[in-house]
Amino acid sequence: MNLDILTLFPEMFESPFGHSIIKRAVEKKLVQIEIHNIRNYSQSKHRSVDDYPFGGGAGMVMQVEPIDLCMQHLKEQRAYDEVIYLSPDGELFDQPMANQLSTKQNLMFLCGHYKGVDERVREHLVTREISIGNYVLTGGELAAAVIIDAIVRLIPGTIGDEQSALSDSFQDDLISPPVYTRPADYKGWKVPDVLLSGHQAKIEEWRHEQSLLRTGQKRPDLLK
Numbered sequence: 001m002n003l004d005i006l007t008l009f010p011e012m013f014e015s016p017f018g019h020s021i022i023k024r025a026v027e028k029k030l031v032q033i034e035i036h037n038i039r040n041y042s043q044s045k046h047r048s049v050d051d052y053p054f055g056g057g058a059g060m061v062m063q064v065e066p067i068d069l070c071m072q073h074l075k076e077q078r079a080y081d082e083v084i085y086l087s088p089d090g091e092l093f094d095q096p097m098a099n100q101l102s103t104k105q106n107l108m109f110l111c112g113h114y115k116g117v118d119e120r121v122r123e124h125l126v127t128r129e130i131s132i133g134n135y136v137l138t139g140g141e142l143a144a145a146v147i148i149d150a151i152v153r154l155i156p157g158t159i160g161d162e163q164s165a166l167s168d169s170f171q172d173d174l175i176s177p178p179v180y181t182r183p184a185d186y187k188g189w190k191v192p193d194v195l196l197s198g199h200q201a202k203i204e205e206w207r208h209e210q211s212l213l214r215t216g217q218k219r220p221d222l223l224k
């Protein structure tokens with residue numbers, strides 16, 4: 001899978017993909033993540049990438065040309081399944097969307113800043129607009145990092161135990177059951193006996209019951 005990120009703040013991506021599972025996926029070449037600085041495609045003397053909005057108003061707007069030139073450059077190298085713009089007014093990101101995107105080969109992510117991008121970018125260059133929640137971030141970078149984290153961990157081979165990605169909370173619209181590790185008794189806080197019983201069928205039954213119970217308590221909206 002190839003993921004290309006277009007941003008004005010490339011440094012924001014130095015850390016999120018440099019650790020743990022995502023780092024391993026990159027090292028195993030299961031995914032290639034490239035960060036592109038939109039400013040490098042500015043044709044202006046001062047390398048500017050934004051300007052005042054036509055009609056007036058507060059804030060700056062990201063210009064269409066540098067974004068278009070950057071995208072053209074990338075599209076010469078590969079055909080994209082989706083060109084995604086991160087925006088608080090996009091489709092709400094969820095697990096089914098992560099599952100769907102994790103099956104794609106080439107994805108482009110455009111991170112907006114300031115007041116957003118010139119509307120012509122959205123009209124002509126973007127194929128999909130995604131929001132990670134009903135709140136406004138300072139830019140699309142953190143949203144892109146969240147989405148990429150959620151989809152890369154689903155690529156087969158990324159997580160050692162593939163079963164573990166499939167048994168996540170939300171994969172079957174249920175919250176995951178509680179998990180414990182050693183010691184079995186800490187300050188009198190005990191691990192449920194069934195988990196120490198060695199009786200696998202009973203353990204699975206208990207886990208399913210706990211999933212249902214927790215979903216009812218914490219996220220009743222998931223129980224249709």
Ligand code: ADE
Binds near residue numbers: 135
């Ligand atoms: N950019 C700013 N806020 C955002 C959000 N909630 N989701 C995606 N992109 C954003």
